[in-house]
Amino acid sequence: MSNHSAEPADFSGDEPEGLDGHTIEELNDYLDRxxxxxxxxxxxxxxxxxxxGTLERLRGLTRTLLDxxxxxxxxxxxxxxxxxxxxxxxxxxxxxxxxITHGSPNARLSVTEGAVRGMIRAAGDSVxxxxxxxxxxxxxxxxxxxxxxxxxxxxxxWVDRLADAEEDVRRAVRAELERHTDxxxxxxxxxxxxxxxxxxxxx
Amino acid sequence: MPDTDPISTDLTELVQATPGVRIVYDxxxxxGRVLDKVVDFVTGRESDTNPVVVKEPKxxxxxxxxxxxxxxxxxxxxxxxxHDAVAAYLEQQGDxxxxxxxxxxxxx
Numbered sequence: 499m500s501n502h503s504a505e506p507a508d509f510s511g512d513e514p515e516g517l518d519g520h521t522i523e524e525l526n527d528y529l530d531r532x533x534x535x536x537x538x539x540x541x542x543x544x545x546x547x548x549x550x551g552t553l554e555r556l557r558g559l560t561r562t563l564l565d566x567x568x569x570x571x572x573x574x575x576x577x578x579x580x581x582x583x584x585x586x587x588x589x590x591x592x593x594x595x596x597x598i599t600h601g602s603p604n605a606r607l608s609v610t611e612g613a614v615r616g617m618i619r620a621a622g623d624s625v626x627x628x629x630x631x632x633x634x635x636x637x638x639x640x641x642x643x644x645x646x647x648x649x650x651x652x653x654x655x656w657v658d659r660l661a662d663a664e665e666d667v668r669r670a671v672r673a674e675l676e677r678h679t680d681x682x683x684x685x686x687x688x689x690x691x692x693x694x695x696x697x698x699x700x701x
Numbered sequence: 702m703p704d705t706d707p708i709s710t711d712l713t714e715l716v717q718a719t720p721g722v723r724i725v726y727d728x729x730x731x732x733g734r735v736l737d738k739v740v741d742f743v744t745g746r747e748s749d750t751n752p753v754v755v756k757e758p759k760x761x762x763x764x765x766x767x768x769x770x771x772x773x774x775x776x777x778x779x780x781x782x783x784h785d786a787v788a789a790y791l792e793q794q795g796d797x798x799x800x801x802x803x804x805x806x807x808x809x
């Protein structure tokens with residue numbers, strides 16, 4: 499098993515290299531074109547692939563919202579979309595290497611922090627009516643066995659009880675982290691904002 | 702570097718065919734690729750553009766692989782599977798690896 503050097507997480511600013519020179523707008527255009535013609539610089543970029551996954555899920559939700567006329571409300575507050583897109587560029591960068599165990603002393607196996615954050619967002623989004631935003635892994639993820647706290651922020655739509663939704667997201671994220679990584683998860687803190695609160699109050 | 706091309710090509714195909722692997726990303730650093738291009742230009746050689754990087758220092762063969770995995774299986778399991786496939790290949794070649802690095806860069 500490798501001993502990876504600890505590197506502090508950096509969430510202080512945008513890191514455009516996470517998208518390998520591309521922008522969220524370019525990725526949106528790529529989806530508009532149904533990924534044709536293929537662009538190797540996008541298809542071969544881990545950061546772009548993670549971002550495309552998030553954008554596709556976001557588009558799916560937006561279509562559903564439009565179907566429900568929610569976005570047609572004149573007083574709608576769609577700042578949550580801007581917030582997610584702004585954070586996406588920052589969060590897809592590879593970040594720290596999270597070790598994966600192996601019996602061979604010559605093995606250096608790892609999963610990037612960016613891949614894990616993308617997986618966490620997908621897990622959160624799998625809960626009905628939830629769009630996951632910012633994710634953070636707190637603790638030294640580069641050392642096996644170190645206790646890690648996971649912070650997840652999300653927005654909720656058509657959720658009866660936020661507390662239930664938070665528990666559902668927590669459960670989904672924990673299951674995926676345990677399935678895909680060797681992280682020692684101590685706690686998963688989920689904070690959900692009710693994105694439809696203002697709309698509901700006008701109904 | 703040119704003498705490692707056949708191994709890198711074989712390993713790239715091997716990793717691509719490993720169940721659970723969705724894509725093989727370029728494991729070379731950007732600086733490394735730029736330097737390769739400079740050397741190519743100066744020497745007129747054709748560089749190795751395989752995404753799997755193989756180096757052969759005196760201490761033993763070093764392999765670096767960056768992959769994206771599907772969500773169907775555990776990323777950790779796929780990562781170990783890729784390592785074991787690479788190690789088995791090198792063993793078949795009578796080669797001893799001093800380091801096999803496999804990094805999962807995207808899931809799903």
